Amino acid sequence: MAQDPPVSDMSEDQARSELQRLALALAQANRAYHHDDSPSIDDATFDRLKLRNAQIEQRFPHLKRKDSPSDQIGAKPKEGFCKIRHRQPMLSLSNAFEAKDVEDFVARLKKFLNLKPQSDMRMTAEPKIDGLSLAVRYEKGQLVHAATRGDGETGEDVTANALTIADIPKTLSGAPDILEVRGEVYMTHADFAALNVAQEQAGQKPFSNPRNAAAGSLRQLDAQITKSRQLLFFAYAWGDLSEPLAPSQSKAVARLRALGFSTNSLFKTCDTSEELISHYRAVEMARADLGYDIDGMVYKVDDLALQARLGFRATTPRWAIAHKFPAELAWTELLGIDIQVGRTGALSPVARLNPVTVGGVVVSNATLHNEDYIAGRDSKGQSIRGGKDIRVGDWVQIYRAGDVIPKIADVDLARRPADSRAFDFAEKLKQEGIQGQRAPGDAIWRYSGAEPLADLAIESLKHFVSRQAFDIEGLGAKQIEQFYNRGWIRTFEDICTLKARFGPGQLQQVSKLEGWGEKSAQKLFDGIDAKRSIELHRLIFALGIRHVGEGAAKLLANRFVTWEAFSEAMLSAVPGSPAAAPVVDIDGVGAVMAQSVVEPFQDPARFAALQCLVAHLQVIPAPQIDTASSPVAGKTVVFTGTLLKTTRAEAKTRAEMLGAKVSGSVSAKTDILVAGDGAGSKAKKAADLGIETLDEEGWIALIEGL
Known part of the structure; x- marks a missing residue:
């Protein structure tokens, strides 16, 4: 991702353009999160964009837009619900991301209240629940209505749905005549997992995380659907009141608990910023054991009289702040280490985790790469993670970068069980009954058994139908497993002959399977027929040859043009030769990859299987253009x-x-x-290096007519 240019370097025109972009991006993100219950960006990205918007507004206050994201709370209520206007706005909170932000927050409060810097000031600290905000109004002890936050001023009337939540009392005894209780509707990890299983069994799209599931469940037009889902409610605040609950935040929350509401057991009072941060660290470490999602801690001034003196800003209270957890990090327990068999026979260790939310996604597995990585060393034998090895029972820190597979960043040795044992890869394979070996100089263990493994075959078939390969509509990973387990598909050729082998009853046999019907079955067979014509590079990639990715497959296809020429060249290569000519002389193909490409063709059984497969296909030759007159032949081009x-x-x-x-x-x-609209750091780097830069029109003009 390109780095955003520093705000300090911006011109006024750049700032105006950036504020317009941020207003649009944040408005779309707000709608997706609060209105559609389907986030388009993760929390960390949203917070970064909103902070950048605020920084630009601070430097150029005269450019602040009327629709500034700084003044927005939530999103407009969803159509289909009646609207309820909040007697007191449901405001959002300012954010802190570092310990220093918390210290600065407390210092600002003391300065505002004219208190000495060294004096204590009692604060409350409680987990920030990652759910859907709800306000429940009681009059003379009776629940009269419940409303979502909406845009902070007006929310959706979800009274009928709220009445189905067991944590929300229908009547209160000893409460003020008017009491609006505010809190968060959420779902536990266990209930979320069960709901997604039910969604998939019903052929419906699963929810991406518990927050979305809770929000989507509460905002159902049919209250019976809400009732069927396990929603919970934590009370933490109040709105409209006929009389005060208590003189302090902590005593008011205790009063809510006495009235029958669930409040968080991790609620605590602290006297200094150091105590707040210490509690933050403790809760962060316990996060994975809670069984529900939190994304930070909320700190509030405890004395309600001081809260009143501090007052409010436009969209946030001055007396409270949310201290966010790092969005891409979380601690959890390593429950086990499994071995997965890849399509090329690689035996890969996978961490099985106590589920935890990382960057908005519930994570239950993480890659462990290989034996050395588990032992705490890299491919060169150097220490990683300070030399800490990874063991079953350890508490590990999980991280995600973008959409990549979760990884383990650290191990907490202080929490390691006394009876833990170092992980033994060879012993684990023996326990699993998997034959494997690790060749000298290779970081990976590989399957070495004579009998084909089901896992290996299934992964190969999944790769064969992946998007960059055959990409057959209606035949994805789930269907491959289903058909393999029934014995219908075991080889690449079996996919091509599926229709013929089923005969006249083809539709009926498939349509009777769980999750299938006649239309989906027909779509499957049509999809297979449609891919009997396949480009050469897609076919080469689909074969799952070790070391051959999409780019290498294109290099091979462009070099040999036709399947016949490609297969003949592989057959004629010198067996066992490191060079494996004539493949190794292709720019971008090394000796190791070349040997991998040759191997399937010089193994009689594998080559026979390839020939059987190709007999059912029309392999489209790679397009050839005379590049002799091409102005870009041999040049390295970057698009941005x-x-x-x-x-x-x-x-x-x-x-x-x-x-x-x-x-x-x-x-x-x-x-x-070639720099299109919005080109960022690549364009700057190219200018610094004196590299020729073209816009899209310039690029087209350069290659036009070729």
């Missing part, structure tokens, strides 16, 4: 920004067809940078 007249993928393919090498990053070896 948004292209308007074509997609980035199409532009890259066109460049490769013209003999160019397409790279994803700018370096001294780059010859041309």
Whole structure:
């Protein structure tokens, strides 16, 4: 991702343009999160964009927009619900991300109240529940209505749905005549998992995380659907009151608990910022054991008289702040280590975790890479994680970067069980009954048994039908497992012959399976027929040859053009030769990859299987263009920004067809940078290196007519 230019370096025009972009992006994100219950960006990205917007407004206050995200709370109520206007606005909270932010917050409060810096000031600290805010109004002890936050001023009337939640009392005894209780509707990890199983069994889309599930369940037009789902409610505040609950925040929350509401057991009073941060750290470590999602801690001034003196800003109370957890990090327990068999026979260790939410996604597995990684060393034998090994029973810190598979960042040795044992890869394989070996110089253990493994075959078949390979509509990973377990598909050829082997009753046999019908079965067979014509590079990639990714498959296809030429060249290569000519002389293909490409063709059984497969296909030759007159032949080209007249993928393919090498990053070896709209750091780096930079029009003009 390109780095945002520093606010301090912005011109007024740049700031105006950036504020417009941020207003649109944050408005869309707010609607997706609060209105549609389907977040379009993660919390960390949202917080970063909102902070950047505030920083620009602070530097250019005269440019603040009327629709500034700084003044927005939530999103407009969803259509289909009656509306309820809050007697007192449901405000959002300012955010703190570092310990220093908390210290500064407390210092500002003391300065505002004219208190000495060294004096104590009692605060409350409680987990920030990741759910849906709800206000429940009682009059003379009777629940009269419940409303979501909405846009902070007006919410959705979800009274009928709230009445189905066991944590929300229908009547109160000893409460003020008017009492509006505010809190968070949420769902536990266990109930979330059970709900998603039910969703998938019903053929419906599963929820992405417990917060979305809770929000979607509460905002049902049919209250019976809400009733069927296990929603819970934590009370933590109040709105409209006919008389005070108590003189302090802590005593008011205790009063709510006495009235029959669930309040959080981790609620605590603290006298200093150091105590607040200490409690934050303790809750962060216990986060995975809670069984529900939290994304930080909320600190409030305890004395309600001081809260009144501090008052409010436009959209936030001055006396409270949310201290967010790092969105991409979480601690949890490692329950076990499993071995997975990859499509090339690689035996990969996978951590089985006590489920925890990381970056808005519930994580129950994490990659452990290989034996050395578990032992605390890298491929060169150097220490990683300070040399800490990973053991079953350990407390581990999980991180995600973007959408990649979760990984383990750290191990808490202080919480390691006294009877823990170092993980023994060979012993684990023996327990699982898997034959494997690790060749000298190889970081990976590989399957070495004579009998084919079901897991290996299934992974190969999944790869064969993946998006960059055959991409058969109606035949994905789930269907591959289903058909493999029934014995219908065991080889690549079996996919092509599925229709013929079923005969006249083909539709009926498939349509009777769970999750299938006649339409989906027909779509499957049509999808298989549609992919009997396949581009050569897609076929090569689909075969799942070790070390051959999508890019290498294109290199091979462009070099040999047809399947016949490709297979003949592989058959004629010198058996066992490190060079495996004529593959190794292709730019971008090394000796190791070349040997992997040759192997399937020189194994009689594997080559026979390939020939049987190709007999059912029409392999489309790689397109050939005379690049002798191409102005970009042999040059390295990088594309960045948004292209308007074509997609980035199409532009890259066109460049490769013209003999160019397409790279994803700018370096001294780059010859041309094609910069579309919104080009960022790559354009700046190219300018610094003196690299030729073209806009989209310039690029088209360069290659036009070729």
